[in-house]
Amino acid sequence: xxxxxxxxxxxxxxxxxxxxxxxxxxxxxxxxxxxxxxxxxxxxxxxxxxxxxxxxxxxxxxxxxxxxxxxxxxxxxxxxxxxxxxxxxxxxxxxxxxxxxxxxxxxxxxxxxxxxxxxxxxxxxxxxxxx
Amino acid sequence: xxxxxxxxxxxxxxxxxxxxxxxxxxxxxxxxxxxxxxxxxxxxxxxxxxxxxxxxxxxxxxxxxxxxxxxxxxxxxxxxxxxxxxxxxxxxxxxxxxxxxxxxxxxxxxxxxxxxxxxxxxxxxxxxxxxxxxxxxxxxxxxxxxxxxxxxxxxxxxxxxxxxxxxxxxxxxxxxxxxxxxxxxxxxxxxxxxxxxxxxxxxxxxxxxxxxxxxxxxxxxxxxxxxxxxxxxxxxxxxxxxxxxxxxxxxxxxxxxxxxxxxxxxxxxxxxxxxxxxxxxxxxx
Numbered sequence: 001x002x003x004x005x006x007x008x009x010x011x012x013x014x015x016x017x018x019x020x021x022x023x024x025x026x027x028x029x030x031x032x033x034x035x036x037x038x039x040x041x042x043x044x045x046x047x048x049x050x051x052x053x054x055x056x057x058x059x060x061x062x063x064x065x066x067x068x069x070x071x072x073x074x075x076x077x078x079x080x081x082x083x084x085x086x087x088x089x090x091x092x093x094x095x096x097x098x099x100x101x102x103x104x105x106x107x108x109x110x111x112x113x114x115x116x117x118x119x120x121x122x123x124x125x126x127x128x129x130x131x
Numbered sequence: 132x133x134x135x136x137x138x139x140x141x142x143x144x145x146x147x148x149x150x151x152x153x154x155x156x157x158x159x160x161x162x163x164x165x166x167x168x169x170x171x172x173x174x175x176x177x178x179x180x181x182x183x184x185x186x187x188x189x190x191x192x193x194x195x196x197x198x199x200x201x202x203x204x205x206x207x208x209x210x211x212x213x214x215x216x217x218x219x220x221x222x223x224x225x226x227x228x229x230x231x232x233x234x235x236x237x238x239x240x241x242x243x244x245x246x247x248x249x250x251x252x253x254x255x256x257x258x259x260x261x262x263x264x265x266x267x268x269x270x271x272x273x274x275x276x277x278x279x280x281x282x283x284x285x286x287x288x289x290x291x292x293x294x295x296x297x298x299x300x301x302x303x304x305x306x307x308x309x310x311x312x313x314x315x316x317x318x319x320x321x322x323x324x325x326x327x328x329x330x331x332x333x334x335x336x337x338x339x340x341x342x343x344x345x346x347x348x349x350x351x352x353x354x355x356x357x358x359x360x361x362x363x364x365x366x367x368x369x370x371x372x373x374x375x376x377x378x379x380x381x382x383x384x385x386x387x388x389x390x391x392x393x394x395x396x397x398x399x400x401x402x403x404x405x406x407x408x409x410x411x412x413x414x415x416x
Contacts, residue, residue: 067299070291072361088341117300117343119226 033107036099045077056112059086086114091121098123197294198273198355199383199411200369201393206377208265213377214242217268217368221353224367226344228325228334237319239353240368242266248414249402262416268378270368271296271317271353272402272410282312288350294383294411295355305348314406318352321345355380383411 001007044051046058062084065071074081074089083089094100097120105112207214221227221240228237246253248267277296279288287302288309310318324347325334335344345351356366364370369380381390393399399413 063299063301067297067301068289068291070293070357070361072358087343113346116346117349119338119340119343121340 033103035101035103036096038093038095041080041093043078045075045082059090059114062086062089087118087121095121096123097121195292195384196382197275197384197411198360198380199294199390199413200355200366201379201390201397201399201413201415202268203377203379203415204265204267205415206372206375207268208261210375210377213372213375214266214268217371217378218242220367220371223337224339225342225354226325226335226339227351228321228344229336230323230334231329231332235322237321237325237351238317239319239351240268240270243269249400251403251405252400265416267414268368269315269317269402270412271355272315272408272412273355275409275411276407278312278314278408279309279318282308284308291357293357293360295357295360296352297354297357298350298352300343300345300349300351303349305350307350309350314403314408315410318350321347321349321351323347 046054051058066084072084074083076082083092091097097115218240222229225239227239230236244266245262248269273294273296275294277288277290280290280296283289284306285302285304287299287304289297289299291297305320307320310320323334325344326346327334338344356364356368359366365373365380369378372378379390379393381388383391383394385391393415394413397415399415401410401413404410
């Protein structure tokens with residue numbers, strides 16, 4: 001083998017570098033996010049599993065229905081009326097963006113641009129109203 | 132041999148022409164028949180609906196809503212501060228930012244003198260002093276034939292079923308074609324972030340938590356308070372003038388609505404009607 005002196009140390013350094021991240025911080029258990037559920041509500045507008053997976057699709061459907069088709073009337077689920085709105089619907093029960101939206105979004109490293117325009121509820125005020 | 136090849140080519144040519152032409156000719160005939168029969172039915176239906184008034188040539192009565200507004204400029208002139216009250220009611224609810232300079236100004240509802248509101252309607256003789264000193268409330272005209280909607284490449288702006296020209300801020304890419312197309316200057320572009328601030332003063336004084344703000348690079352305009360109208364409420368500006376009758380809002384298609392009655396009773400003008408945009412905002416001068 002030619003250049004044994006450089007290749008073998010080179011390989012060792014390369015493999016070391018590649019495994020560095022795993023060895024440094026690997027194996028530890030990452031806590032799954034625990035978004036805070038609203039108090040006093042048992043269910044959401046759709047089953048939990050659907051909301052976990054597809055809430056963004058529901059929001060898009062609501063947006064198109066409300067804005068394009070003018071179907072602004074609230075929807076009824078289990079005897080409770082819900083506004084088809086992120087700001088005035090979802091965030092009416094889920095009063096904290098930080099404790100609900102952000103927990104999962106940060107965990108999954110997604111940064112939706114909802115809040116560039118939509119106004120997140122004021123953490124303290126909304127909580128007071130909810131109680 | 133030669134003659135048979137000639138024959139073959141002839142037959143092939145004729146059958147090709149027949150093959151291509153026949154279906155389309157048949158189609159045309161079918162369509163004509165359908166149209167003729169539907170016209171017959173339509174006439175019958177129309178005479179039935181109108182109780183045999185003989186309204187054959189007339190356009191059928193429009194179904195559905197078509198919102199419009201009458202603005203009494205005289206009442207605004209006589210009521211000091213009324214215009215400001217309307218603008219405040221609108222801009223505070225919809226989180227309209229105030230960037231503090233004319234160049235970046237965002238306008239949903241604002242005031243303009245006669246010459247700017249109705250250009251071309253001035254005579255070269257002097258107008259009366261009152262008209263000259265008057266300020267006119269202007270807003271999006273929610274045209275029947277909106278040029279902004281045709282210009283928008285993403286359908287971010289569109290006309291809804293009630294005749295209101297809407298903006299879908301989600302979809303706006305900020306190309307500003309609609310602003311070039313609008314002959315009324317009713318559209319404003321967010322050159323800066325509306326949530327920002329200058330010298331510690333935020334552009335939106337107090338954010339209304341019921342309505343979103345916009346982001347930088349989005350065009351915005353008056354929405355005729357679509358979200359209130361759908362709930363049977365009046366637009367915010369109209370509500371702010373309650374009791375004065377300076378603004379009347381309603382369904383132009385409904386002959387019994389207040390707005391239709393005012394339009395029948397009073398002489399009104401529209402902004403730049405010659406452009407064919409068919410604005411839904413009328414002015415009493």
